[in-house]
Amino acid sequence: MTDRPRRFLFVSLDALITDIAWQVSRAGNDVRYYIGSESERQIGDGFVPKVDTWEDHVDWADVIVFDDVLGQGEKAAALREAGKLVVGGTAYTDRLEDDRTFGQHELRKHGISIIPFEEFTSFDSAIEYVRAHPAAYVIKPSGEAQNIKRLLFVGQEDDGLDVIHVLQSYKAAYADTVIVFQLQRRVRGVEVAVGAFFNGTDFMMPININFEHKPLFPGNIGPATGEMGTCMYWSGPNKLFTSTLAKLRDRLAEEKYVGYIDVNCIVNGHGIYPLEFTPRFGYPTIAIQSDGIRMPIGDFLYGMAKGDLRELEKSWPVMHLHRDKHGVLAKISDLDRTSLYKVINEKLESLFEQS
Numbered sequence: 001m002t003d004r005p006r007r008f009l010f011v012s013l014d015a016l017i018t019d020i021a022w023q024v025s026r027a028g029n030d031v032r033y034y035i036g037s038e039s040e041r042q043i044g045d046g047f048v049p050k051v052d053t054w055e056d057h058v059d060w061a062d063v064i065v066f067d068d069v070l071g072q073g074e075k076a077a078a079l080r081e082a083g084k085l086v087v088g089g090t091a092y093t094d095r096l097e098d099d100r101t102f103g104q105h106e107l108r109k110h111g112i113s114i115i116p117f118e119e120f121t122s123f124d125s126a127i128e129y130v131r132a133h134p135a136a137y138v139i140k141p142s143g144e145a146q147n148i149k150r151l152l153f154v155g156q157e158d159d160g161l162d163v164i165h166v167l168q169s170y171k172a173a174y175a176d177t178v179i180v181f182q183l184q185r186r187v188r189g190v191e192v193a194v195g196a197f198f199n200g201t202d203f204m205m206p207i208n209i210n211f212e213h214k215p216l217f218p219g220n221i222g223p224a225t226g227e228m229g230t231c232m233y234w235s236g237p238n239k240l241f242t243s244t245l246a247k248l249r250d251r252l253a254e255e256k257y258v259g260y261i262d263v264n265c266i267v268n269g270h271g272i273y274p275l276e277f278t279p280r281f282g283y284p285t286i287a288i289q290s291d292g293i294r295m296p297i298g299d300f301l302y303g304m305a306k307g308d309l310r311e312l313e314k315s316w317p318v319m320h321l322h323r324d325k326h327g328v329l330a331k332i333s334d335l336d337r338t339s340l341y342k343v344i345n346e347k348l349e350s351l352f353e354q355s
Contacts, residue, residue: 002027002296009061011054011075012036015043016283017067022047023290024298032057058084063298063305069094069280070144080256085305090255093279100142100182103277107263110247115266115273117184123171126183130160130167136186137163139170140276145178149214152224155186187266187273194240195262195278195285200307201253206234206314207241208262208289232288234314240265243272258305260286 007030010021015035025031025048034054035041051057058064064079066072066088076088096103101119108114120126130137137160139153155163170178192211197204210232216222244263260281266273290297294313303309
């Protein structure tokens with residue numbers, strides 16, 4: 001329970017932040033929850049008090065929490081400039097995710113190596129490009145289409161014929177949905193994300209290292225999903241962090257960004273290759289993280305929004321098994337925790353030493 005109850009307004013496009021809103025509420029805070037999508041508005045009924053509009057409750061709230069990108073950052077930044085305590089992005093940070101090409105250019109601008117890519121607005125042009133430059137590619141939709149996770153396709157064939165086949169299928173079925181997309185050269189290695197919370201001026205410690213399993217079935221088989229299982233742990237700053245996310249510190253401070261941000265990477269013996277930004281809470285990442293934070297989650301959100309919380313009180317690493325919209329959290333014992341740190345750090349360090 002919190003020692004100082006506060007009033008929280010959660011603003012969601014698709015009810016992604018429901019679990020956190022419920023946790024804040026049951027800790028003794030006053031919560032009001034707005035969900036933009038009509039088809040999702042029943043989610044959380046009976047658990048969290050709902051409102052039909054969020055704008056009418058801005059003055060009431062001590063803290064306002066936006067849970068997504070897609071234009072939410074501009075609203076969050078405007079409220080912050082007006083003096084409200086807000087967890088949320090800016091127009092700039094939204095664009096890091098919504099516009100994949102812009103995100104890649106920002107990585108390169110800050111001295112971070114990127115994987116070669118091309119942007120397309122025509123499936124025919126993309127098909128011709130693969131025929132002219134045969135290789136293994138990843139098809140990555142931009143904008144709202146990237147939320148349809150199954151549309152991300154990781155090519156397996158070095159001649160690119162599987163990518164050509166999928167592009168032809170997308171042209172027939174998704175021409176009105178996928179307006180802009182990237183073809184990114186496929187790089188093989190370990191997929192790992194590094195993230196941290198940002199309090200408006202600096203990264204909060206510790207950082208977070210997580211490994212997502214995205215294919216539908218075990219053994220990396222099946223279509224891409226949002227997430228089918230994640231292992232994560234807290235860490236001090238390491239080479240993965242200093243080589244990527246840490247380089248954007250000053251730019252994020254300039255934006256007065258408040259919230260979580262991570263960058264997903266491929267790491268192999270040749271180097272670290274950032275793939276994409278997530279400048280918002282991850283789902284179910286934030287649910288896992290909240291179970292690894294000792295302080296009440298409402299106090300954590302308040303301290304981050306106010307800017308005076310510089311280090312979160314972490315507990316244990318968490319292994320997460322995800323099924324549909326429900327999860328099972330399994331705490332790792334002290335003995336297993338030591339083993340987990342040792343194995344993962346040894347794996348990462350060995351890769352970094354070879355790069």
